[in-house]
Amino acid sequence: MTALFLALLLQGQQIDSVETGLNLGLLFHSTASADLKVGLKTLSADTLTVFPGGCYNGDWAQLSATAALEYSADSTCSGLEPVSAGAFFRWPGSPWIATGVSMGLVDPFLAGFDVPVKEWNDYDVMDSTVVTVEAGGLLGFDSFWNQFGDSLSWYGIKSPWLGFGTVSWNGIQENSTELETFSGFLDLRRAQPWFLFVKENSQWTYLTEIRGWQPVRNRCISIEAVPRLFFVEDSSTVGLTGLLRGENRTLSASFTAVMDVDNGSEPFLSAGLDVLSETGIAWSLDAELDHLKDFHGLVSGFYRISPAGCGGSLEMFDDSLRVTATALYSPVRGVSTELSVMSDLSTESPEPECLLRVFGARDDFIGAITVEWGEGSTTMGMEVSAWID
Amino acid sequence: MDRLIALSLLLFSCAVFVPAERIDTDQLVFHYPAAGRVQLVGDWNRWGGVTGATGIVNPSCGIMENDNGVWTASLPDNLDRGRYRYAFLVNGSQYFPDPANPERTIFIEHEVSVLLID
DSSP states (O other): OHHHHHHHHHHOSOGGGOOSEEEEEEEEEEEEEEETTTOGGGOEEEEEEEEEEEEEEOSSEEEEEEEEEEEETTSOEEEEEEEEEEEEEEOTTOSSOEEEEEESSOOOOBOOSSSOSBOTTSSOOTTSEEEEEEEEOGGGOEEEEEEETTTEEEEEEEEEEETTEEEEEEEEEETTEEEEEEEEEEOOSSOEEEEEEEEETTEEEEEEEEEOOOSEEOSSEEEEEEEEEEEETTEEEEEEEEEEEETTSSEEEEEEEEEETTTTOOOEEEEEEEEEOTTSEEEEEEEEEETTTEEEEEEEEEEEETTEEEEEEEEEETTEEEEEEEEEEOSSTTEEEEEEEEEETTSSSOOOEEEEEEEEEETTEEEEEEEEEETTEEEEEEEEEEEEO | OHHHHHHHHHHHHHHHHSOOOOOOOOEEEEEOTTOSOEEEEEGGGGGGBSSSTTSOBOTTTTBOEEETTEEEEEOOTTOOSEEEEEEEEETTTEEEOOTTOOOEEEETTEEEEEEEEO
16 A cells, blocks of 8 residues: 555556656646736746655665655745655565555545545645554455554455455544444355445444346446445435446446435435447536435537537536536647636626636646636636656 | 365355456546546546645646547556546546446546446
8 A cells, every 4th residue: 555655656657567676756846827907927936846756666665755845926935845755665575564654655545335434635644654564465365554643543454356255344543533444345246245334433334235237238238227225323225326338438327316215305316428429529417306406417518529629518506507618629739728618697697707728748747827717807827747757 | 064064164265265356457448639638547546646635636647548539548457346436637627537437426526437346
């Protein structure tokens, strides 16, 4: 896990492409803005941050360090401050036994079903010193312990590649707050029951769903039916989701109905459809109806042909109606311009808001200039990011 | 009877503890000819963030290959079984869910896709 973050931060790539040896790099990021109503003379740098870093990937050790040098709009410099650092060691010849010390590299995250049990950044730990211990290898099990200072612990045991499925147990303890999850699935070949138990301060939540049941499958499409059950204390909810996938990736659709069976409340309904037509028009439709009264709908169609495209979308929130028209043009490879005009048609005198964005990318460099105007103001923003090896 | 139980336990153990085969590396495809760059970001690469999942996105993270407007990328082959959220980041600012994948959820107010690796 820590090794993954080391690689991600300093290589900017996925871990399977990490090169061994010493790698040094520097990430440059700057934003600027101007009020064009006053004039271009108001253009000033909002932030200018330089992240120098380096890492060493060896057979038994991974070392890394990243710092930040930040200049703010009032021309003050923060000085070189550490962003992340880590030293991680694996037992020679064994991928299962490891230990390390790090800062800013490990962020507790617990995946759930639709939403995570713990989202990235839920804990403010990026400045904490973390001691990591990993041990495993027995019957495919792997365990880890991350101790963040003296207030937070994140630990777990997992076996992701069992023959019959996978199991994972995680715990997070912060002062007197305790969170435990037990999750996984059984691979019954034709159907896979996924389950998730969450215990937070003696309150239990249980979620389960059956995956892999495909009543329709042919050369063109497959339809998967996903029954779901949720139990939270004295409330139980049932749901059914239908997932349609086109075998040639040009069609997908979903339908979901969820109902609280204990309270007998009105159901939550949602539907989605994405179609890429042969002529190159990408259609998208989303609709949600909560308790049969709160409605949200979005319809969009974009004609995307190289090097230009255009389209529009219509978004409905109960009584409001928002329309967007967009034109795209890519004059050369890596450069893209976009002009969008948006307006809320539900107001008495709808005023359009416009956005023009010119974006350029080449190798490890990206830059963008954005001009927004509407409601009496015109602003310009600039952003540059570059990764220099 | 004892032998039968022992044999059953042995067979069950073999079935349980033989590691399953990992999935073949799959490709994700996104049709967007007018894009200057498309990056594949998700839970597995902490959404490309340099200082955290919601921080500045590294411009060289998860760059997809462009073949006449069809952007492709392979999934990392080290992903464990489980669920991962992902999206296509277009021109460094717009998050698009995978139109070929009907499973959707939310990541910091953006509609994104859910990938199941089983």
